[in-house]
Amino acid sequence: MSPRRERAMVEPAEFRSYYGKPILKEPAWKQPDVPLYLFLGGAAGASATMAALADVTGRPRLARIGRLVASGGSVASVGALIHDLGRPERFLHMLRVLKPTSPLSVGSWILSPFSGLAAVAAASEVTGKLPVIGRLAGVGAGVLGPAMCTYTAVLLADTATPSWHEAHGTLPVLFAGSALTSGAGAALLAGETGPVVRAGLAGAAAELVAEHHLETGLGLASEPYRTGRAGKLLKAAKALTAAGAGLSLVAGRSRVAGALAGAAYLASGLCTRFGVYAAGVASTKDPKYVVVPQRERVSQRAGR
Template identity: 45%
Template sequence: MSRKETRKETLEQAEEQVPTIRSGRATLTDFVTGRKRRRGERAVVPEAEFSSYYDKPVLNPPVWRSPEIPGYLFLGGLAGASSLLGAGAHFTGDRTVATAAKTGALGAITLSVVALVADLGRPMRFVNMLRVFKPSSPMNIGSWVLAGYGPLAGASAFSAITGKLPRIGAVATGGAALLGPAVAAYTGALVSDTAVPAWHDGYREMPFVFVGSGATAAGGLGLLTAPDDESAPSRNLALFGTALELAAFGRMHKRLGMVAEPYRAGRGGKYMRATEILSLAGLAGAVLGRRSGILRRLAGAALIAASACTRWGVFHAGKQSAKDPKYTVVPQRQRLRDR
């Protein structure tokens, strides 16, 4: 047999094992490109398993710590929404609620900055963020918002407590109310601007979840401190915040599919279940406790706790999703197939 005939026979045997060179190449890259194999094609390489590389996850989990960062997220939302409540009570003449909300906003934003600085390690790291203005960075924009909001919240609370400089206090109250929604929402954009699957994939709804959670906490604070005849605005804010938070989270959970699993399982899932129970209990107490001061205050405490559980739940769900490779790999493959 000649060399030419031997080569031809070898090629014929190879074609029996692999349909075509082109289809063989395609099967090698199916798991990378996400392209579905055509009928008759056979995979040369088995599907990749979701495992780690030298016991390392696909993503490095966030280095943020608890309780500093969840506390920072919670207190910022409470402060921003409390400024809105304080402004409304100020202009309707509900002085007790106005004073409590303004004082609560100042205390919450102060503790929020303390928690942030504690996580950063040095106060100058926060100051250094103000050296530039970068609209594409939620952290940078958030630092500028905090820098503007803090003094306004302080002036508003000072005027409410002491009764001095009422005109300046009114202007500061309005300014804090204008920046309040940004303070409550920007942390949602901040966590979404990461590679953590449970945070990043929820970028559409996360700011609404955080705003609703902040309004729930502020409404709970108002129910704790308001007299019977001034509790209606706090109750309405709590109803609005809880409805917004649960609706936005439900939509996010449905849209995320399997990436939403950490919000229902593990440590994050426990916090989110506590949020639902405490929110519903707080709403029931707020509605039924219109004539009962004790029941109304218990409802306020439950709503504040529900808001805190939301932030801790989001925090731990994100860390859990970063540790498991499937929450990174499977959605990437699906997006490639969709394209």
């Protein structure tokens, strides 16, 4: 005879908080300001580094494109951040001190000099004046570029928002890969190929691997990345990244394919930032994303 199955005597517990209010507050940042800030800053950082490398390897047209994109993206990123803060002086207040333990403080001190250096490099490129200073500024912006690509991921992961905090090791990889494809996308739209295609493929590989881990490797915290608005946006991001990578392989033979690849990469970057933001918001609304991981950690410690 087969063993008799035990039947649960009570229904599975539903997690509720007092008066039906969430345990955590929903992120107070505005949309679309903050997701755009995340996207524009990453694209600017990757473009600045790409421009610096292009300058060193004798690709003046790619260097020019990268500097212009880096300057425009960083200025727009600062504008989105200031609009979210409400008043320009609030951004200046963040620069009064440098607190190494605060991702927001460190990020402000990365964004400010990067924006200034990128603007100087772009101005020199457009006017042809002070080329030595412009080139040095471009090198400085290129050095800060990788930090621009990833510091916003650290900023999100340093919050109590469950699906962001649990992804502290994955979000920087995702944002770095997405920033690289966005920077490559802007250059592809301008007609560049060669190293731009290779950079885009490297970024696409990192992005797709990181997105898969977000959706499957974080336990319960992965659920918001697979469902609802965030799930739809991240599925679209993966499809656009794959399409951009495929089209970029023939960009050298078809200007139209290169432009489509660039547009797909940029659209993917937008979907990724809005999707990650939506997943974090969703994870604050259901108490289970807070309670279940806490109980699992307690059980693990008790078992040890």
